[in-house]
Amino acid sequence: MCINFVIIRGVTTMELIDVITSKENLNRAYKKVVANKGAGGVDGMEVEELGAFIKGNKDEIVQLIRNRTYMPKPVRRVYIPKDNGKKRPLGIPTVLDRVIQQAVAQPIIEIYEEIFSDFSYGFRPERSCHDAIKQALEYLNEGYEWVIDIDIEQFFDKVNHDKLIQILREQVNDSTTLNLIRKYLKAGVMENGLEQATMRGVSQGGPLSVVLSNVYLDKLDKELEQRGLRFTRYADDTMVFTKSEMAANRVMKSITDWIERKLFLKVNATKTKVVRPTRSKYLGFTFLKNGDGWKVKPTTKKKKKLKQKISEYLKRNKAIARPLAVTIKRVNEIVRGWINYFRIGMMKQFMDEFGQWLRHKIRVIVMKQWKIPKTIYKNLCYMNRKYKCGFDHESIFKVANSRLGWYKQCGMNVVNFIISPMVLETKIKDGAGLLNPLNYYLR
Numbered sequence: 001m002c003i004n005f006v007i008i009r010g011v012t013t014m015e016l017i018d019v020i021t022s023k024e025n026l027n028r029a030y031k032k033v034v035a036n037k038g039a040g041g042v043d044g045m046e047v048e049e050l051g052a053f054i055k056g057n058k059d060e061i062v063q064l065i066r067n068r069t070y071m072p073k074p075v076r077r078v079y080i081p082k083d084n085g086k087k088r089p090l091g092i093p094t095v096l097d098r099v100i101q102q103a104v105a106q107p108i109i110e111i112y113e114e115i116f117s118d119f120s121y122g123f124r125p126e127r128s129c130h131d132a133i134k135q136a137l138e139y140l141n142e143g144y145e146w147v148i149d150i151d152i153e154q155f156f157d158k159v160n161h162d163k164l165i166q167i168l169r170e171q172v173n174d175s176t177t178l179n180l181i182r183k184y185l186k187a188g189v190m191e192n193g194l195e196q197a198t199m200r201g202v203s204q205g206g207p208l209s210v211v212l213s214n215v216y217l218d219k220l221d222k223e224l225e226q227r228g229l230r231f232t233r234y235a236d237d238t239m240v241f242t243k244s245e246m247a248a249n250r251v252m253k254s255i256t257d258w259i260e261r262k263l264f265l266k267v268n269a270t271k272t273k274v275v276r277p278t279r280s281k282y283l284g285f286t287f288l289k290n291g292d293g294w295k296v297k298p299t300t301k302k303k304k305k306l307k308q309k310i311s312e313y314l315k316r317n318k319a320i321a322r323p324l325a326v327t328i329k330r331v332n333e334i335v336r337g338w339i340n341y342f343r344i345g346m347m348k349q350f351m352d353e354f355g356q357w358l359r360h361k362i363r364v365i366v367m368k369q370w371k372i373p374k375t376i377y378k379n380l381c382y383m384n385r386k387y388k389c390g391f392d393h394e395s396i397f398k399v400a401n402s403r404l405g406w407y408k409q410c411g412m413n414v415v416n417f418i419i420s421p422m423v424l425e426t427k428i429k430d431g432a433g434l435l436n437p438l439n440y441y442l443r
Contacts, residue, residue, distance in 0.1 A: 016174035019107045021062045029102035030054060032207075033095065041094030042076045042190045050095045065100070068179050072097050074188035074195050075203050083301060089157070091189060091203030101184060101208040104177065108211055111171055116214065117221035122235035123210035129283045130344050132234045133296055136241070139230045140277055140287065140294035144241035146248040147280045150255065151271035155236040156213065157201040160264040161185045164202075164216050184208060210235070216263070223258060227251075239282055248274040285345055297345040306338050307357070314361050320368045327365065331358070332435040339441050347441065355421075355437040362434055363410040363419050376400040383418045391418065 019025055033047065040046045045053065054061070064070035075091030082088050093101060109125070116124065121132040152158075164185070165178055172178060189196045189203070202209045202216075213235065220238065224231045229251065230241040240255070242248040252274055256267045277287035277294065285296040310331060313319070319327055335358070339351070370376045377400035384391050391414055399414045409415065425433040 015176065016107060016172060017066060017176040017180075020103050020177060020180075021065055025106055026058075026062075026099070026103050029099050029106060032102050033098045038095075038098070039076075039078075039092055041092050041097065042073055043094045043096075045095050047095050050099070053096065054099070061096075061100075065180060066176065068176060070100075070180070070183075072100070072184050072187040074190040075205060077189050077191035078205075083305065088204070090205040091209075093187075093203075093206045097184075097187075098207060100180075101206045104180060104184075105207045105211045108172065108215075112211075112215060112218070115171070116218055117225060117233070119225075119231055120214065120218065120221050120233045122233065122237075123214060129234055129341075132232045133283060133285055133344060135232045136239060136282060136287075137294050137296065139232075139241040142230075144230050144243055145277060146242045146245050147275050147277055148240040148242070148248050148252045148255070149271070149273055149275060149280055149282075150238040150240065150252075150259075151268040152236050152238075152259065153266040153268040155265065156204050156209070158265055159202045159213070159216055160200055163264055164212060167215055167219060168212075181208070181212070185212075219263060220259065223262075224255070234283055237283060239280070245274060284342065288346070295346050297347055298342045298350070302342070303350060303354075306334075307354070309334060310358065310361070314365065319365050324366065324369065328362070328434050329432065331362075332432065335435050335437055336440065339437060343441065348438070351438040351441045358437065359421055359424055359434065360407075360410060362424060363415055364406050366419060367410055367415070368406055373400045380414065380418050383423065387418065387420070387423065389418050389420075 030050070034050065037047055061070065073094050075093050075097075078090050078092055079087035080090060113125065119135060121127045121129065121135075161182065165182060168178060168181065184206070185202065186198055187203075188198055202212050217233065217236065217238075221231075221233060224240065232239055240248075240251055242251060252272065256269075256272060259265050259267055278289070280287060281299050284299060284302045286299050288295055288297055313330060313334070314327070367376060370379055377397055380396045380400060381393065383389070384396060395414055396418075399409065399412055402409050402412070404412075421436060425436055
């Protein structure tokens, strides 16, 4: 769908609400919500029930929206853990409200994509965190080696509704659409059976929230551009780059003041700081410099989190009870996803060490599943012959009957050589072999 015929230089040639409620736009929104799946909201309706409900009530829903009598339901409050141990609040709209939000978001995205900054990367088509990281590296390699790390305190919870509507009105002249958006902002939150009003903030969890957050912070982008500053922004994570510490401190002070005066947001004074790139953290990466210039690598915290996640999944009793193929499949998914995100970083050594650690963990599970010395001896002997490892029966017998703990037992040469990386990478019954992290990273 093209919006060019709808908005021409800020003047509507047809009402935006007509585009939002068009059959084409609503169908596209419905397909998007169904594809994303997700949990139901406060009304208990699941995605699987959505199609039949819309089919029977579509005309009524559209009419309610157009005459401004549609009332969104409160979002269902849930919490997800953050890296720092705290929890991030999410608001889950009903599946119907997700469709309507998506229908509103689609044309608004198309309007704003024409005017959004080239240095804004979060939640935008054909843009990613990797693009933001590459832009940051470009600034550093141009000599802008002082970083201002701007932290907006509880951004999504503190967005001023009146200011947001004011900003939207600059591009969206349709009062019915603005009325609907305001209703979603004011829809409220349901938590532990109690409904709470929402006087400010944009609830994270719905398709509209990320669009509105970008619209709001586009004002910051424009201010930074007007000042001729080098910056990159992903959602509410903004970094500004300067050539000197003095300039960085001056910019930090003036931008902090501007954000608080113009956007009615609070800048976290303890987390907003001027630092060298090597002490900065951005989207899970930190920076380093070698002979080839500035590069990135995953932060220590992100590396630890990967190991913690794997360790949690491979806890003793649960891992032993599962079929090995199921365990390996899930481990592969976790590792593959992590590497895909951090692939642009330098982490060859870590991937090598992590791979060794992971294979050892899997060997422990294999040995525990074999359980008794007789079975361990039998299986090791079979694999010793099959893969021509060259160990004698006495050496294998000693391992099988060792009184060492499982972890130390699996670190013995016999087990390491027989249950080799090649063996673990070989497809097993009903599933793929264990992913080699280093090979996957280097490919």
